[in-house]
Every structure is written in C-alpha cells, then in structure tokens.
Amino acid sequence: MNQTKPSLKNWFKGGDPWVWLNAAAVSVSVIAVLGLLAILAVNGFGHFWPSDVRLAKYQLEGMDKPVLVMGEVADSIGVPAQQLIDAGFNVDPNQVTHNRLLLKVGNRDVIGADFAWFLEKGFQDVLYPAEVMVLERREWGNFYGTLEAVKQNGEIIAQVNGDNYEAVWADFEKTLVRADKIHEEIHEIEKSAIGSINHGMERLRLRERGLELNPPSNTALAIEQQEIAAERAELDAQYAVLQKELNQLYQQIGRDAIVAKVADGSEVTIKVANIVRATRPNALTIFGKIKTYGSKLWEFLSEEPREANTEGGIYPAIFGTVMMVLLMSIMVTPFGVVAAVYLREYAPQGPITRTIRIAVNNLAGVPSIVYGVFGLGFFIYFIGHHADQAFFPEALPSPTFGTPGLLWASLTLALLTVPVVIVATEEGLARIPRAVREGSLALGATKAETLWRVVLPMASPAMMTGLILAVARAAGEVAPLMLVGVVKLAPSLPLDGNYPYLHLDQKFMHLGFHIYDVGFQSPNVEAARPLVYATALLLVIVIALLNMSAVAIRNHLREKYKSLEH
Incomplete structure (x- = not known):
C-alpha cells in the first residue's frame, strides 16, 4: 500500500489521466461522427437499392376474404x-409484441396511397x-x-400469352428506350433552344420599352424599330420551326403505351x-441490382x-449550394x-479600435435569421429597388434586383x-514577427510594399x-436564405448560355432548404x-469537399512561406 500511493500520485502528477481523458473524448467524437454518417448513408443511399417485391395474400380474423398485396x-x-x-x-395477448410491416405498394393513382401498414401475421x-x-x-x-x-x-402489338413474357418485356424495353430518347430531345428543345428564343424575345421587349422611356430622334427611332422587328x-x-418539331416529337412519344395488371387483377x-x-x-442478379442502384444514384445526383x-x-x-458558397467566398x-x-x-x-473588435466578435454571435431580415430590408428593398430604378427602368414594375436572388443571398451570407x-x-497578422516588418523596411521597402x-x-x-x-458555417445556413433567394423548386440554373450567362438576379435551390422542405413540408412523408x-449526407459531403479544397490551399x-517565419 505504501508503494501504491506514491505511484498513483506520480501517475496523476505526470498528466497521464488527462492524456487518456483527451484520447477518450476524441474517440467518442470520432465514433459519433462516423455513426452519424453511417446512419445517413444506410437510410439515405440505401433507398436506391432495388428491393425485392412480394406478392402475398393478406387476411386477418374478421376479414371476409383475403386480399392480394x-x-x-x-x-x-x-x-x-x-x-x-x-x-x-x-391477436395473441401472450405474445408481447407483434411485427408490423410498412409496405410501399405504390399505384397512388389506383388505390390512393403509396404506403400501407400490415400485421406480418396476416400474410x-x-x-x-x-x-x-x-x-x-x-x-x-x-x-x-x-x-x-x-x-x-x-393497338396491341405484343401481348403476354403463355410463356412469351420475356419477349413482350423485350418489346416494352425497346419502346421505353425510344421514348427516353424522344423525351431528351423534347427537353433539349424546350430548355435550350426555346429558352434562348424566349430570352431573346424578352431582350427585345425591354429594348422597345427603353425606346418608349427615352425616345431618340425620329430617324434613329425608325431604324431601331426596324431592327427590332427584323x-x-x-x-x-x-420558334415556328421548333414548335413544329415539338409537335412531331409529342405525337411520336404519345403513341406508345402498356397494359399492366395490379395485385387485385384489374388492368x-x-x-x-x-x-x-x-x-x-x-x-x-446481384450485378443487375448494382447496375440499377448506380443508375438510380446517378439520377439522384444529376437530374x-x-x-x-x-x-x-x-x-x-447541389449547383445552387456550390455557386452560392463560391460567390460568398469571393465577396x-x-x-x-x-x-x-x-x-x-x-x-x-x-x-475606438478595441470597441470595433468587440463589436466584430459580437457580430459573430448574432442569430442568422437577423442577417436574413437585414438582407431582405437593406439589400433587396433598398439597394435592389434603387438599382432597378437606375439601371433597369424598362423592366419595371417587374423587379430585376429588387427581389430575392442569388446575389443577395451570397451578400447576406x-x-x-x-x-x-x-x-x-x-x-494571423499578429503572429508575424515584428522583425520581419522591420527588416523589410530597413531594406528600403515602403510600408505598403512590406504589407503587400x-x-x-x-x-x-x-x-x-x-x-x-466561413464556408463551413455558410454552406449549412438555411434561415436567412429563406428570405433572400432560396425557393422550393427552381429547375432552371442561374448559369446558362444566355447573356450575361451568370444570372445573379435568379432564385435558386439549396441543399439545406431542400432538407427542410422535403422533411417538413412534403405531402408524402x-x-x-x-x-x-x-x-443531408450529400450536404455534409459538399461542405467537406469545399473545406478540403481550402485546407489544401492553406x-x-x-509550406511556401514557412521559411520566412524563421
């Protein structure tokens, strides 16, 4: 006992308990982070795995006859x-619990619901x-x-009759591939070609409106009007050519259909x-499921x-989140x-300088929604409103920058x-030795040159x-963005092939708001x-990639300037 006390005392005095305590804290933190990522990955990305579909009779006591599910x-x-x-x-009261299954039965247009609960004992x-x-x-x-x-x-061109199911399925896959190609052509025409024409039409309308507000001489006005008309x-x-192509494509894509039978036998x-x-x-097969999983996951990331x-x-x-963070970083x-x-x-x-530093530190603790309200009032209602009157009068009363958009969201963050x-x-500036500054000044450099x-x-x-x-905090913010630019659905990206290419006045989608909208506002929970x-997992990955890029640059x-510190 006399030898144990001094050794235990020395163990505490040596600091070993604090080392183990810190190691335990780090281990718990790492396990918690990995556990969170695992939960997000399993429950999120596991959704895209093609699960087997069951067909079974379901009947409980009191039901007249079984139903097919x-x-x-x-x-x-x-x-x-x-x-x-x-x-x-x-049910049997002696059995403590009974398993209850949630089945995704789909067919919402037929039965009215995507999901239904069933007692497993009834199958x-x-x-x-x-x-x-x-x-x-x-x-x-x-x-x-x-x-x-x-x-x-x-007209029926292929029908299941006996053992020809695979042949009919092959015919169906061919029509589906053809329909997908036509749908891509339609999407390209509507989004790109017709979108560019609409952009040009709007540009001409604003140009006409500008002539009405600031009419030039009669000769110049006539020339301008002729150019606009041409x-x-x-x-x-x-547009007429594209509309004709669209009509033909819609006729082609609308001719194919299938007849399918649901569980209750109706077609x-x-x-x-x-x-x-x-x-x-x-x-x-397992390889077929992996291929399908990859296709669905890619659709989730790219569509x-x-x-x-x-x-x-x-x-x-994804695009809106990354674009907003990049603009915020530049600003x-x-x-x-x-x-x-x-x-x-x-x-x-x-x-005065100490007061300013205190104010800066306090600003870091202001709730983000306050910044959102400030951005809405100052950037949008004040600066945006006056910018519209000064630079975009021809577009009024429709606002250009006097409405929430990508620019104001980036500035607010x-x-x-x-x-x-x-x-x-x-x-960082405080850690630079004074001798470095004095050495530069002694060699004849000005203060500005030394600084730069x-x-x-x-x-x-x-x-x-x-x-x-800054990136770590801004990328996950949602509350202020709801006031200054983020919307539920904005499939048109703020970056396209129409001048000025980057449309800072457009509203955009954000991963954080998407999580809020899908999780709490969705009609299909x-x-x-x-x-x-x-x-949520994808947002974490995007933030991690942005931070890793900045860490690599840092x-x-x-390493580049390490030698100057010694």
Missing part, C-alpha cells in the same frame, strides 16, 4: 399486443414472382404490377412517355426533382482581409461570415483558415424520409 418492405416495427387489442385486432403464401415489375413514373410515383401487353397507336421576325421563324393503361425507369427486381421533390434528383440544389475574403489589415496595421490601438474572416486574419509582398503572403494561411470557417437522409501556402 404487392409491394416492397420499407420498414418494420414491433407493436405491443395490448395496443393492437385496444385497436380492435384479434399468407408470400411469393416473389420474377414477372413483377416496378415502374418509376414522372407522375403518381411508383407502379407495381405485371406487364400484360404493349400498345402502339391504341430580329423578332427571325426569332418567330425559329390499367400507362403511357410509356410517363415512365422513367422499368425494372423487375425479383429477376435481377431535376419531381413529384414535389420526393422523386428524381437534386442537381439544381467575404476581400472585405474581411481589408478590415483586418486596417485594424491591425493602420488603426490607432486605442479605445458574406455579411454573416465576415467577422470570422476578420478575427482569423487579425490573429511580405506580411499578407505570410498571413495567407490564416486567411484561408477564416475562409474555411414516407416517400420523402429517405431523401432527407440522402440529401497547407500549400503554409
């Missing part, structure tokens, strides 16, 4: 027996037929059933043009949303660095994060640290839940 298991929970008895179910003769197909549609969600026939112009006639001719006709993807998950954001992809939200860095340089290098170190950049840059060529390059890693912190997890600058 077709769908894929989406979730399962254990329900206490007493709760089921209280709800009127005849009989559970089968997984290879003929069962899952159709992802542009409207009305998934369809579950079996293929019966393929139609063209209202350009409009050319655009009208182009429905589905336009092939309304089908995005058709699979038979029960017949897929526009459908069905109130519960189907399709989130590419516009916040110069302002933050200039403010920090002034406070550290030029401002008298007196009460730049204002929100500028205190972080100021503080980080000031700390010596001090700022050495402080650049600290600037990048401030930018990293069960269908939206997996997308909330997937989008490390490069740190």
